Amino acid sequence: MTNELFLRRLRDNTELKSFDCVNSELNDFLFSDAKKHQEECIAQTYLIVSNEEILAYWCYLNDKISVSDMNGNRESFIKRIASRLGREIKDKEYESFPAVKIGRIAITAKYQRSKDIRLGTYIINYTKQLFVSNNRTGCRFITVDAFREAIPFYLKNGFEFISSRDRKSETRQMYCDLLQL
Ligand SMILES: CC(C)(COP(=O)(O)OP(=O)(O)OC[C@H]1O[C@@H](n2cnc3c(N)ncnc32)[C@H](O)[C@@H]1OP(=O)(O)O)[C@@H](O)C(=O)NCCC(=O)NCCS
Secondary structure (H helix, E strand, O other), rough: OOOOHHHHOOOOOOOOOOOOOOHHHHHHHHHHHHHHHOOOOEEEEEEEOOOEEEEEEEEEEEEEEEHHHHHHHHHHHHHHHHHOOOOOOOOOOOOOEEEEEEEEEEEEEEHOOOOOOOOHOOOOHHHHHHHOOOOOOOOOEEEEEEEEEHHHHHHHHHEEEEOOOOOOOOEEEEEEOOOOO
């Protein structure tokens, strides 16, 4: 890779150059819906671009992890948070924990699983930095609705399953602790 890369926040006037991550639903979102979602304050999209092309895009929206959704994982989740906070968490003290959802993430086909640049991993690490430093609101976790085929990528980046309820679904809810840098 010789070109310089830039991280951009999508704007009304951002020129959307070609992009193809192979998944047509993810491609269409970028060209047909991303700006509309932005205007409606539903999701904020970010891009990694070079002078010639879009290499990756992803978007953020607010989310929460509800303790009641965690079924089997509930006890271990609460224990893990308590050890991170360095204090006990009382029963019913939190019904949910604030999170940022990565609503969509896609890397252009030729740079997927590229050992040299690891754009997907860069985006996860960038998200941790972005939401932990100068945090405007409390936000402790990243959540995703992971496509089955992308689950290994999330596991390698420290994500865990929120519950086993969706183990047979097309997508699985996963989370990662923002403070686990
Ligand atoms: C899934 C995706 C975002 C991952 O980004 P990426 O830049 O390709 O991933 P990275 O290069 O940072 O990979 C990090 C690790 O995860 C692994 N990995 C990435 N995608 C994987 C996949 N689909 N299956 C298995 N392992 C995968 C890599 O091999 C690498 O492993 P290593 O550390 O042992 O070398 C990207 O491949 C993509 O856009 N896929 C198509 C769209 C998609 O599925 N989006 C996810 C929607 S939930």
